[in-house]
Amino acid sequence: MPREGGNMTERRAALLTRHGKHAAIAPALAGIGWDLTLMDSFDTDSLGTFTGEVARACSHRDAALTKAKLACELSGLRYGIGSEGSFGADPWLGSCGWATELLLCWDAERQYAVEAWMRGPETNFRHWTLHDLAALPDIMLQAGFPTHGLIVGRPGEAAFHKALTDEAALRAHLARHLAGGPLHLECDMRAHRNPTRMAMIARAAAALAERLASVCPGCGASGFGEIAPLAGAPCQDCGAPTRQACVRRWQCPCCQATREQPLRAAASPQYCDYCNP
Numbered sequence: 261m262p263r264e265g266g267n268m269t270e271r272r273a274a275l276l277t278r279h280g281k282h283a284a285i286a287p288a289l290a291g292i293g294w295d296l297t298l299m300d301s302f303d304t305d306s307l308g309t310f311t312g313e314v315a316r317a318c319s320h321r322d323a324a325l326t327k328a329k330l331a332c333e334l335s336g337l338r339y340g341i342g343s344e345g346s347f348g349a350d351p352w353l354g355s356c357g358w359a360t361e362l363l364l365c366w367d368a369e370r371q372y373a374v375e376a377w378m379r380g381p382e383t384n385f386r387h388w389t390l391h392d393l394a395a396l397p398d399i400m401l402q403a404g405f406p407t408h409g410l411i412v413g414r415p416g417e418a419a420f421h422k423a424l425t426d427e428a429a430l431r432a433h434l435a436r437h438l439a440g441g442p443l444h445l446e447c448d449m450r451a452h453r454n455p456t457r458m459a460m461i462a463r464a465a466a467a468l469a470e471r472l473a474s475v476c477p478g479c480g481a482s483g484f485g486e487i488a489p490l491a492g493a494p495c496q497d498c499g500a501p502t503r504q505a506c507v508r509r510w511q512c513p514c515c516q517a518t519r520e521q522p523l524r525a526a527a528s529p530q531y532c533d534y535c536n537p
């Protein structure tokens with residue numbers, strides 16, 4: 261496979277998608293002088309889908325990495341972009357939807373990935389059991405249908421349909437299949453049928469671009485960025501180490517070199533295991 265040389269002024273990355281993600285990612289990369297090549301010849305659904313037609317065997321990060329490496333292989337470009345979303349309940353109360361978007365850039369020449377994560381409650385991720393059409397208007401409102409997609413049924417069920425794009429078609433399909441019993445309905449999380457998700461992918465792209473533009477002072481690789489801080493800030497009252505940050509850290513994802521900045525601030529006793537157990 262031909263690879264680009266180390267020319268810093270020529271950065272081209274490939275993205276595999278059939279779900280319109282190129283439009284959400286390309287502008288942020290263009291802002292730092294990167295060109296994003298769209299490759300729609302490969303069906304990424306074969307790597308796993310949200311609707312469970314193909315089980316996702318590997319983790320979130322592995323899935324994004326597989327797509328990014330594949331993009332390099334199929335395009336022959338040095339850089340490949342991988343995107344992967346996951347959805348569930350919020351990690352605190354479990355009472356609202358929660359989205360996690362990962363966008364990463366694989367450098368096939370130096371064999372490392374730069375990652376950008378975006379997390380938040382901005383998602384319509386939800387599912388319902390529909391007993392009769394009376395409940396439909398409320399569901400459409402919560403799902404954002406028809407701007408956002410709704411999937412009827414589960415893979416393998418007679419009612420399964422994920423390409424209903426207007427209310428008349430949805431109603432007709434539901435009416436036909438409700439005769440056989442209650443139906444499962446869920447929000448379509450595929451990017452091209454979910455503008456809320458697309459907006460979060462665009463935010464992840466902005467974070468990735470920012471990281472790619474930051475160069476490691478040690479090895480010159482792209483992606484130098486802040487990682488989790490070290491805990492241990494002293495308690496204001498008793499001086500014992502707390503779980504509050506005492507050192508900010510930055511790390512290079514390529515050579516692993518770190519830079520640290522000690523924080524002088526003491527922590528409030530409310531974070532102290534001795535003063536406030």
Ligand SMILES: [Zn+2]
Binds near residue numbers: 513
């Ligand atoms: Zn480095």
Ligand SMILES: [Zn+2]
Binds near residue numbers: 498499
């Ligand atoms: Zn204390």
